[in-house]
Amino acid sequence: QLSKRLARVGELVPEQSRLADIGSDHAYLPVALVLQKKLDFAVAGEVVKGPYEAAQKQVRKNDLTDQITVRLADGLDAIEETDKITAVTICGMGGVLIRDILDAGWTNQRLQGNERLVLQPNIGEKPLRDWLTVHGYTIIEEDILEENNKIYEIIVAARQETRVAYSEKERLFGPILLKKQSPIFYKKWHGEVKQREAILAQLAKASGDQQVRMQQLEKEITEIQEVLSNES
Ligand code: SAM
Known part of the structure; x- marks a missing residue:
């Protein structure tokens, strides 16, 4: 089995x-x-x-x-x-x-x-x-x-x-998965946002210059949330 x-x-x-x-x-x-x-x-x-x-x-x-x-x-x-x-x-x-x-x-x-x-x-x-x-x-x-x-x-x-020629967005989310928009797909990406938010919170507390990494994570969260906004 x-x-x-x-x-x-x-x-x-x-x-x-x-x-x-x-x-x-x-x-x-x-x-x-x-x-x-x-x-x-x-x-x-x-x-x-x-x-x-x-x-x-x-x-x-x-x-x-x-x-x-x-x-x-x-x-x-x-x-x-x-x-x-x-x-x-x-x-x-x-x-x-x-x-x-x-x-x-x-x-x-x-x-x-x-x-x-x-x-x-x-x-x-x-x-x-x-x-x-x-x-x-x-x-x-x-x-x-x-x-x-x-x-x-x-x-x-x-x-x-x-x-x-797949776009950056298609290569991240999957060109077909983006179209299918299944509940599991949304579940995965809600989890990915949570993960990034947790890392951001840690970085905010850390010493040293975390600016570049934090900006990158913020950018990723915005991109993911854009896709999540299509959830019905
Ligand atoms: N394909 C099965 C599955 O999906 O259930 C087994 C997955 S198991 C987690 C990963 C297997 O890939 C291990 O047995 C490991 O030895 C093998 N593996 C890792 N690198 C490999 C490589 N370069 N060539 C061949 N096998 C490799």
Whole structure:
């Protein structure tokens, strides 16, 4: 049984993809998708030995060694040309780490540029969207959900003929999430305002010159409140 978060990621993986799940941990996602018969080939990549062994165990336990290859590798180095990967999932890490994994794969050409990316950053969505924008990706779907009192965003991206220039605001809030305006989206950003206000209060009490940082936070709060003012 997948978590709500991973189940939603799985729904966003196209049917019959050849999937690389990077940072797969127990390989729960590829195992579930193959058992659902949504996929029949996947690579589960892990850089840490413990989770790599857990992934191997999970694949063997489900008798899926013919369909799922588990590799001990850093990021997209888990992908080999003969895998003919068409979709990549990178989930449950910070957005900056996901960005760095994509960037390394872009540089060493493990990432071809035609794979569908389904990314689930725990934090740091903005630097991830910045990278996608600079590298010519279009954000084709986004979702936001809550599970165990945590709010997660999912970003689906692909490189398409026409390039989209996302604004700073779209890269912060998510171009599609901004349009969807779901209750969870508003809940997240109310929380983000509260967090920034708490930091501001601390900085106001701190010694030394906090002016620049405080002005930046005030600017961010104003931008967020502008978006929150659309809440019905
Ligand atoms: N993807 C699963 C999920 O969403 O539930 C597991 C998330 S777990 C919190 C993050 C996993 O990413 C860890 O098992 C960690 O070892 C792995 N990881 C971190 N950096 C990595 C990298 N550069 N390459 C491959 N795996 C990595």
